[in-house]
Amino acid sequence: MRVAVLIIAAVLVVGAGLAIIRTMWGMRAPLARGASSSTETLWLILPLAMSIALVAWTATVMP
Amino acid sequence: MDGDGDAVSTATAGAVARPPGIVRDLVTLTKPRIISLLLVTTVCAMFAAEQGVPNGWLILWTIVGGYLSAGGSNTINQVVDRDIDAVMDRTGRRPIVAGRISPVAALAYGLVLVVASVLVLGFLATWLAAVLSLVGVALYVGLYTLWLKRTTIHNIVIGGAAGAIPPLVGWAAVAGDITFGAVLLFAIVFVWTPPHFWALALMLRKDYSQAGVPMLPVVYGEHATRVQVLLWTIVMLGTTLLPYAAGAGITYLVGALVLGLPFLGMAVMLWRDDRSRPWAAITFHYSLLYLALLFVVIAVDAAL
Numbered sequence: 409m410r411v412a413v414l415i416i417a418a419v420l421v422v423g424a425g426l427a428i429i430r431t432m433w434g435m436r437a438p439l440a441r442g443a444s445s446s447t448e449t450l451w452l453i454l455p456l457a458m459s460i461a462l463v464a465w466t467a468t469v470m471p
Numbered sequence: 472m473d474g475d476g477d478a479v480s481t482a483t484a485g486a487v488a489r490p491p492g493i494v495r496d497l498v499t500l501t502k503p504r505i506i507s508l509l510l511v512t513t514v515c516a517m518f519a520a521e522q523g524v525p526n527g528w529l530i531l532w533t534i535v536g537g538y539l540s541a542g543g544s545n546t547i548n549q550v551v552d553r554d555i556d557a558v559m560d561r562t563g564r565r566p567i568v569a570g571r572i573s574p575v576a577a578l579a580y581g582l583v584l585v586v587a588s589v590l591v592l593g594f595l596a597t598w599l600a601a602v603l604s605l606v607g608v609a610l611y612v613g614l615y616t617l618w619l620k621r622t623t624i625h626n627i628v629i630g631g632a633a634g635a636i637p638p639l640v641g642w643a644a645v646a647g648d649i650t651f652g653a654v655l656l657f658a659i660v661f662v663w664t665p666p667h668f669w670a671l672a673l674m675l676r677k678d679y680s681q682a683g684v685p686m687l688p689v690v691y692g693e694h695a696t697r698v699q700v701l702l703w704t705i706v707m708l709g710t711t712l713l714p715y716a717a718g719a720g721i722t723y724l725v726g727a728l729v730l731g732l733p734f735l736g737m738a739v740m741l742w743r744d745d746r747s748r749p750w751a752a753i754t755f756h757y758s759l760l761y762l763a764l765l766f767v768v769i770a771v772d773a774a775l
């Protein structure tokens with residue numbers, strides 16, 4: 409049961425995460441002083457990478 | 472004479488019923504309604520860390536410290552953002568904008584609250600909780616308010632880390648450390664923030680546009696924002712399943728699904744409906760209830 413829930417969670421997080429990156433990839437233009445396309449890319453990818461890493465971490469601590 | 476007496480009693484009753492203006496303004500600066508939701512996540516995280524009911528005094532002092540910390544952050548935020556607040560309908564009557572409290576006085580007040588929070592949490596909870604609350608202040612004031620809010624459409628995504636600190640403070644107050652369970656609670660609040668805040672931004676698009684704040688709907692429009700609300704709600708729903716995979720009880724799983732699926736349904740309706748305002752309002756208000764109830768479920772599941 410817990411494995412099935414983890415798999416569903418992984419599909420939701422990874423699937424939607426990749427869709428977010430795909431749909432926002434064209435929105436990385438810097439908008440103001442203090443911003444650049446590389447920092448915009450970092451802000452886009454970092455939270456989703458962390459979410460996917462959390463799924464992987466969960467797999468290692470499952471009872 | 473009777474008339475004068477009535478006037479005096481009415482004035483006296485009014486003075487008793489409503490606190491003096493300065494007190495009211497000092498409380499308003501801390502944004503008590505926002506803090507109440509943060510404190511729900513803090514206290515429920517304490518139950519999760521204890522796997523039962525924590526010490527009552529520890530809960531009390533953590534609430535006091537958490538309020539002071541968040542109140543200090545919110546006050547400093549209003550000092551920095553007073554130019555934005557002045558041009559937004561929603562915030563145009565705040566004490567600093569209205570000139571009832573000077574920016575310097577408000578800044579001093581905010582800093583005093585932050586220092587007091589560190590002392591309360593450090594001496595009466597744990598020093599890790601105190602340090603984490605300070606990290607929360609730094610993230611909210613430094614990362615979000617001073618940097619990201621005015622420069623990127625990802626402002627509320629990355630800035631959401633500040634709002635996700637309170638569960639860590641609650642956990643650290645009980646356990647004295649941060650383990651996997653605490654990180655999960657942080658992550659849940661973090662991924663809840665984009666659909667919550669972008670639903671609000673859809674409602675306040677004109678205000679943000681007037682103030683020149685690059686919220687997603689201002690820069691890339693309402694359709695792009697509705698798509699992101701839906702996708703982030705799916706990420707959030709997936710993330711809320713992880714505690715069960717990691718060992719939480721069936722009570723938690725049922726609660727997470729019962730609360731999360733309506734949230735997903737609202738995000739779908741918001742995505743499909745071109746007249747997004749009503750569904751944005753519904754999604755935003757439900758998101759507040761959702762987070763509070765989800766954390767109550769976490770606490771109940773831990774205490775069972």
